[in-house]
Each structure stands twice: as structure tokens, then as C-alpha cells.
Amino acid sequence: MNETAIPARRPPKLVVGNWKMFGTRRSSAEVRTLVRLLGLKRPHCEVVICPPAVLLPPFRQINRGSRLKLGGQDCHPLTQGAHTGDISAEMLKDAGAGYVIVGHSERREAYRETDQMVAQKAQAALRAGLHPIVCIGETAEQNEAGHTLDVLTRQLERSLPDLLDATEHAAFTIAYEPVWAIGTGRIPSPAQIEEIHGEIRRALQKRLGLQAAKSRVIYGGSVKASNARAILNLAEVDGALVGGASLKATDFAAIVYSIN
Numbered sequence: 292m293n294e295t296a297i298p299a300r301r302p303p304k305l306v307v308g309n310w311k312m313f314g315t316r317r318s319s320a321e322v323r324t325l326v327r328l329l330g331l332k333r334p335h336c337e338v339v340i341c342p343p344a345v346l347l348p349p350f351r352q353i354n355r356g357s358r359l360k361l362g363g364q365d366c367h368p369l370t371q372g373a374h375t376g377d378i379s380a381e382m383l384k385d386a387g388a389g390y391v392i393v394g395h396s397e398r399r400e401a402y403r404e405t406d407q408m409v410a411q412k413a414q415a416a417l418r419a420g421l422h423p424i425v426c427i428g429e430t431a432e433q434n435e436a437g438h439t440l441d442v443l444t445r446q447l448e449r450s451l452p453d454l455l456d457a458t459e460h461a462a463f464t465i466a467y468e469p470v471w472a473i474g475t476g477r478i479p480s481p482a483q484i485e486e487i488h489g490e491i492r493r494a495l496q497k498r499l500g501l502q503a504a505k506s507r508v509i510y511g512g513s514v515k516a517s518n519a520r521a522i523l524n525l526a527e528v529d530g531a532l533v534g535g536a537s538l539k540a541t542d543f544a545a546i547v548y549s550i551n
């Protein structure tokens with residue numbers, strides 16, 4: 292690795308809870324517990340939960356002044372318009388979000404979201420002043436065929452917006468989520484994660500130069516309290532995107548505090 296090309300300081304690690312389509316206002320109790328736990332001891336990372344968008348306003352009342360930040364799970368590329376059912380990045384920001392996940396494999400699959408659409412959504416996030424968390428990841432078939440790095444390189448090239456190249460201070464995060472690891476309990480070995488994250492970082496440096504140092508490469512897919520320590524303390528892993536294990540405050544906090 293070329294040490295001179297990499298500024299010494301990377302941003303703090305980032306642990307994001309993706310609640311997916313779970314939760315109601317009753318889940319406020321979990322958020323209160325999480326805020327209380329995060330208040331007890333400073334974690335060695337930033338902590339975000341991305342609940343369903345309708346829960347941002349009530350959760351915003353709870354996280355105010357705390358270490359917990361909020362994010363959305365998706366956004367439309369445009370600011371507003373005749374797009375029934377969609378939510379813009381500006382609307383998420385207005386409702387209390389500071390981050391937004393784009394290009395999650397569940398959306399790429401269920402709504403046929405292409406890399407180009409993901410790039411437009413990430414661009415919208417930057418326009419609105421949100422921090423985009425751009426998901427990439429290979430399927431089981433692609434993995435078994437030995438195409439993982441090709442797939443990731445292609446997704447990375449096409450899913451990042453031009454605005455990133457143009458905006459010097461834009462902060463963003465790449466979430467590497469092998470599709471076969473999401474919700475399955477199967478995860479790549481720490482050595483495999485380290486290798487793939489290293490490749491992703493090299494690709495980012497190639498495209499963005501020194502600015503790549505402002506980005507994070509986080510891992511997602513079956514992260515739990517029991518495996519978090521081994522994954523989150525790897526040198527190339529800048530945090531985690533956590534699905535199922537983020538719904539319970541005590542489980543999620545255990546993941547957050549597994550970072551040394």
C-alpha cells in the first residue's frame with residue numbers, strides 16, 4: 292500500500308441499524324433504551340438507526356441531544372413531484388435524517404433498481420445534505436462462480452454519483468453486503484472480508500484520490516453481537532450495517548461496544 296497517498300485520519304467507524312419494514316411507534320421504547328445505553332459510555336463509532344420513514348418524527352423527539360443519529364432506508368432521485376409512494380432525500384432530511392441507505396440488495400432485487408438508479412439516489416442524498424450509504428454486494432451464484440471482485444468493481448463504478456468526484460468534502464459510506472450473507476447467518480471469513488474491503492478501498496482511491504480517505508467501507512450481512520468483535524475490529528472494516536440484530540437495543544448496543 293502507498294502510505295503517502297493516504298491521509299492519516301479516517302473518519303470514525305460507523306454502525307448503522309437497518310430496521311427494514313419493522314417497527315411502530317411502540318418501538319420508541321427500544322430507541323429510548325438505546326439512547327440511554329449510548330449515554331452511559333462513549334462508543335468508538337458513530338451510531339445510526341434507519342427506521343421506516345414514518346418513525347423518523349417520533350424518534351427525532353427521543354434522540355435529540357443524544358449520540359444516536361437517524362437515517363432513511365431509500366430515497367427518490369428527485370426533490371418532489373408526481374411519484375406516488377416515494378420519499379425524497381429532502382423530505383427525509385426534514386423529518387430528522389442525517390443519513391440514507393441507497394441500493395440495498397432487497398431494493399435492487401424487488402424493485403429492479405439498477406446501478407444507475409442507485410447513483411441518482413446517492414446524488415440526491417448529497418444534494419439534500421444527507422450522508423449516503425451505498426450498498427453493493429454479490430449474489431451466491433456470482434460468488435460461487437468466482438466473480439465477486441468483478442461484480443463489486445462494476446457496482447462501485449456505476450453506483451457512485453458524479454457529484455462525489457466534483458464535491459470535495461462529500462462524505463459517504465460504501466456498505467459491502469454479500470447478498471448470500473443477509474439474514475442467513477452465513478458470513479465470509481474475517482480474512483475474506485478484509486481482502487474485499489481492501490479491494491474496495493483501492494478502487495475508491497483510484498477514482499477519488501485523496502478524497503477517498505473521507506469514505507468508509509462498512510460490512511453488512513448477519514452481523515450479531517456474537518461475531519461483531521471479530522469483524523468490526525478488522526483494519527479495513529470501518530463499521531457495520533446491521534439488519535435483524537439492530538431491532539433490539541441491547542443487541543445493537545452490544546455490537547456498537549464491540550469496537551475497541
Ligand code: PGA
Pocket residue numbers: 309468472473474475511512513514532533534535536
Ligand atoms: P442482516 O441484514 O443483518 O439481518 O443480515 C443486513 C442488511 O440487510 O442490511
